[in-house]
Amino acid sequence: MRIQAACVESIGGPFIIRDLDLEGPGPGEVLVRIRAAGICHTDLSARQLWPRLPMVFGHEGAGTVEAVGAGVKNVGPGDNVCLSYRSCGTCDQCATGQTAYCSTGINALNASGTRPDGSTALSRDGAPVHGHFFSQSSFATYALAHERNCVKIGDLSPVLAAPLGCGVQTGAGTVLNVLRPEPGSVLAVFGAGSVGLSAAMAAVAVGCTVVAVDPAPARREAAQQLGATVIDPAAADVPAAIRDATDGGPHHALDTTGQSAVISQAIAALRQRGTLALVGIGKTAEFDVMTVMTKGLSLRGVIEGDAEPALFIPRLIELHQQGKLPLERIITEFPFTQIEAAAQASLAGEAIKPVLTFA
Template identity: 45%
Template sequence: MSTTTAAVVESSGAKFTLSTVELSEPHAGEVRVRLVAAGLCHTDLGVASGGLPFPLPGVLGHEGAGVVDAIGPSVTRVVPGDRVLLSFTSCGGCGNCRDGHPAYCATWAPLNLIGGTRPDGTSPISRDGHDIGGHFFGQSSFAQHAIVDERSLVKVAPSTPLDLLAPLGCSVQTGVGAVWNVLNPRPGATILVTGAGAVGLSAIMAATLTPVGKIIAIDRVSERLSLATDLGATHVIDAAEQDTATALAEITGGTGVDGAVETTGNVGVLRTAVDALAPRGTAVIVGAPAFGTVVPLDVNSMIPGRHVVGLTLGDSETQTLIPVLVDLVLSGRLPLQRLITHYAFDDINTAASDMISGTAIKPVLRF
């Protein structure tokens, strides 16, 4: 048993509170990581607000980066002193895991999002002798130290700038995977991205590395649209000033878009993206509204081969994709630094407020 400082969410809607917690020793297949940085994601804020049924009080955080401090039995991937990026966890044994699609693990939701415990029902985090919610995405990285599933780890080089690359664990690989793993655009294709936040801008950067013809970004914040242009968008639509359907028809000559990545979680925006599809086009749902949210679709408009696809974590196999993303960032071809604002760990509530207000696109906490 060891102690550390964590940002605890005490109850739905509460702010993060720094608190001393106890960590169990690493179990089989687990390591203890000393955190260097952690990205803040809208999923963290959704859970903290009570939008998802994670047990509280609890410790969130799922874009961690740090240094391995200790390893549990049967761990073979890393040793103490290794630098690692943290991502989601998975069972490794179900059909989807064996097929290279661990983001669709048969036990993904309880292991990552809503369970708050290890598979054996225990939490690696306790306080005053009582378990609190932990094991968030196999890591709960809003803490100075975390017990992390080995399957959540991606080992990186000793010189890797962890406070730059932490967001690769969720938001960046989600946006990139939407384009590369799902849309896989053909030469000259037109791609639409709704929402120019961290996921949407990652999708735009990924699209520039494919043979697309047009990349269209939609948002309501002019500064984000300006950044989208800098990062490769060929056209932007300010939804606060323009009718999006009319603007899309003008840009595409009425033919529609070949692919769309919807990141906002707004059902009206999703419907706009689906309605904008060309025949055989695909809309990828990334943004997640509250559980139970539905959106009506025109069934007859779907018959000309249009697709609507849900997406988790970019449908990524982390050991394959994340090292590629590391190389692209470090070579300058994926300018992730343009999205990041750094905050001290103590300022996590300021970071959350800035993310909600739109002041910061991707807050990254430094420990």
């Protein structure tokens, strides 16, 4: 079938909308008409280095099932779905509910640019186009997903549902599934983008005090509106400011930046036996090991909020329905045709969670 998709055609290049051909769903696959798609920092980072081009990104899709392939049982035509990451469902990690750490899923199922067998369902004028990003590539009018990464959302707006598949799941999941803070405890969030603010919303929902650190005024304002105390890293000794604001330091911290200097600030700010969750993409970090040891700190890497989408996304929807996860406060809508403008607004800190909408 003929679709429109936003292609990246050179490393670090812009999103360019092209007419492509998309195969119908094979075994286990689900054809989804995309109604909304969130732009995540991972999409913007990946296009800076992705070697297999042209490529269609997008991994926070939401829409309506149009058709299903052989063997699909959990969703059918007409179902409204949110798309998340894919896992195999059979490895030791999946068998224990830790699908975010699927032994085969991280690359083969989500980040290879093809199906696991090396094929691609996308083409242009007969030439293959890479896709299947997080088993969806939802920067397109239609996407080919898999039964395992489709979650029914009922009548929830696709604009609100789209970010649940990754950014909101990561932030809120890190709080609710990993840190599990006690009511009255303190969480420091480093980086108040969509992941950080989702963590802040979840922490406030369970009765925590939140401190948010971010250099962008718009993001600090959004964090403040959500109930957080905010700190401008350019105007303060960040660890000291956090300790002063929290009567001795936070019990928990969450870093979304992946930056060594910021991770060091989080470690310095934490109180004794605190926990730091690392969710930001980064390569290396240097920090004071002695501080970690003498304060008895725990450092924990987290993927996708330790969440199993089929179970956790319904929980997020329930929190939103209860008014405890006000997603609309962080979302800015852009027409799909303005995808590059949306990406630039995200990079500039002007839009916290850009969500593309489709006519």
